[in-house]
Amino acid sequence: MLLSSLLFLLLPVAALSGWYMGRREKPPEKDVNLKTTSPTYLKGLNFLLNEQPDKAIDVFIQLLEVDSETIETHLALGSLFRRRGEVDRAIRIHQNLIARPTLNKEQRSQALFELGQDYLRAGLLDRAEALFSELITSNPHTEAALLYLIDIYQQEKDWEKAIEMSRRLEVKSGHKQFTQIAHYYCELAELARAEGDRSRAMKLIKRALNSDSKSVRASLLEGEAYMSDENYKQAIKSFRRIEQQDINYLPEAISRLSDCYSRTGKQDEMSAYLQQLYARHKGTPIILAMTNLVEDQQGDDKAIEFITSSIKNAPTVRAMDRLIELNIRNSEGVEKEKLLVLKEITGKLLDAKPIYQCHICGFSSKQLYWQCPSCRNWDAIKPIHDLEGE
Template identity: 40%
Template sequence: MNPIWLLALVPPLAFACGWWLARRNIARRSGDRVNELSSDYFRGLNYLLNEEQDKALEVFLRLAEYNRDTVETHLALGNLFRKRGEVDRAIRLHQHLVSRQGLSDEMKTVALLELGEDYMRAGLLDRAETLFSDLVAMDALAPSALRHLIAIYQHEREWHKAIDHARRLEAMTGEDESPMIAQFYCELAEQSRQHGARTEARDYIREAFVCQRDCVRAHMIAGRLSSEDGEIEQAIASYEAAIAADIAFVPEILPPLLNCYARSQQMDRAESFLREIMERYHGISPVLALTRLYEGRDGERTAIDFLTGQLRKRPSVRGLMALIDATMDKVSGEARENYLILRDLTRKLLEGQAMYRCSRCGFGAKAHHWQCPSCKSWGTVRPIHGVANE
């Protein structure tokens, strides 16, 4: 073959080389290789942020379909399934991830943690507990696993285990968990009190005070114990200490405290205490308590005058209702009819009102809870201050 014909191949070869190199360079510059993947990721993420979980799910499913090695995508998918309530699918997906060959230990641990959360969501607490306990024993993602274990023990009301694990968490992370531990001791104290184990209950209260010196709940349980044991002075001291620890709990503490004052016939002391509280606390509860006290001691006229004066300073629907009730007997005819309508209206207004709200998640409740039923945090449910509430 004539070498000149071989040389004729050189320009097309140069063309091919130039074309290939240029393609490679452009692809590298624009990030074309990762573009398909990352654009899908970001689109999925965007849907998630816009709370469009259905669309996000679609994108992530497609992503996992054409890239079966993407562990993160599988984890995100599992999370989405769990959040949508499709726990069985989330469990299957995470189980598949855990059993996958060649997965790094780190990723396997994350998948195990997710699987534990799936079990928790499905109500399979014993399985979740075993899984989280294994993770803690392996010292892998232990703080998260410990938090989940504490949540399980709280749910099962196994307070001793909850305390042990909270202490371990405290030692591991260095975060202060003592307010939560104090609440666990208060739960134990309540249990013991209900079962008549009064000494044990007092021991738990002491432990609660060790964890949190100004634990309102512990003061309140101590007051109740003393009151039930007939130690009125001690009960009054405990209730007063509870108000001193956190004045926001006045509506909760005042009824048993006033009962103790009444039992020990110290109504003057009660009056001076309520007067002092009124200066620091701007809710309606102490006003109503004082009104009742004046009504019993000095007569209805004094009570009404006091209540009217106070309502001008701190307008309140509850106060208004008390005023209507107190003055109802003094009116007749059409005015009485109007009073009745007004009373029904205020009652209905109060019926629909939440009296307490969680400062963490905003959950509204009519009764007080030490643990928020929604976000499960302790001591965050507090009385709402407003015209229609406290």
């Protein structure tokens, strides 16, 4: 494996070596033959053939080091190694470049930029952070360095710095970063909540909403904060805002809303709200919430009647599962046993089904992630609904 990767490396080095020797030893030859190849090169080749690739690389680096015009080749080799996952070698090449006093400002900045990416790839976040922080003041790399820094601060969960760098990126690129910034404030709000600092959490939630008025996450956090204050009226306002923010996330709010309305004894209002929603959006989460209300207020028979009529035209596994569950409670003997078998089947089907999916990369999960663990986009993972009937 190592040898084959080095043979790959050998191609540009060999070509360059020929070019290099040709320049130094006039007259230039179009064809390179082994007679004109330097002893150092042959030494490197020897190491390579003896399967001592690291020594071979050192020799090749040495060979290339003499002339400042070989910097581009160093950079190309370094990034080639990084792309092939041989990060240690990429680091060695780039460090070797940076150590040279003859580099001009742009060349040094390019080498630092490459080395920063090597460190990031190797998971050496502190070192990558130090390099990219140096590079945000050097013009050609400012924007890319800011993006890398934001990525690093996200990985380190340093949300304050992620906000700071995103603001700088907005200025530099002219592109708004409000979605991410709102999430960083939400992350900070969750930390404040975990520490029991309710007023700081509330301030941060407001900042998230100021940054992105469509932040569903901020509305959920705000609603939950009001719920723990037992201020259900305000909590209902926060949760109901989600319908306008992003209807896809409404299932996240429905059970919380039901809870708030029932704690204030206003199930009728919940029922009216659900009916409005049902008229506009249909969808299994709404049908299930309505079934729960009917069950509480009018009993199992009415709930069975309601859910049966609601799913007749578009049955979904989740709704079928609920219908079977209601029927089991109201049956006995052989019929009950048959229903239990059916319930086991729908249960297995539901277990195998993801609940959330990323609309960008397709990653699916049972849990809601605000940032996709696969493609790292924010707000890309949404509840899957209305797809269960297929």
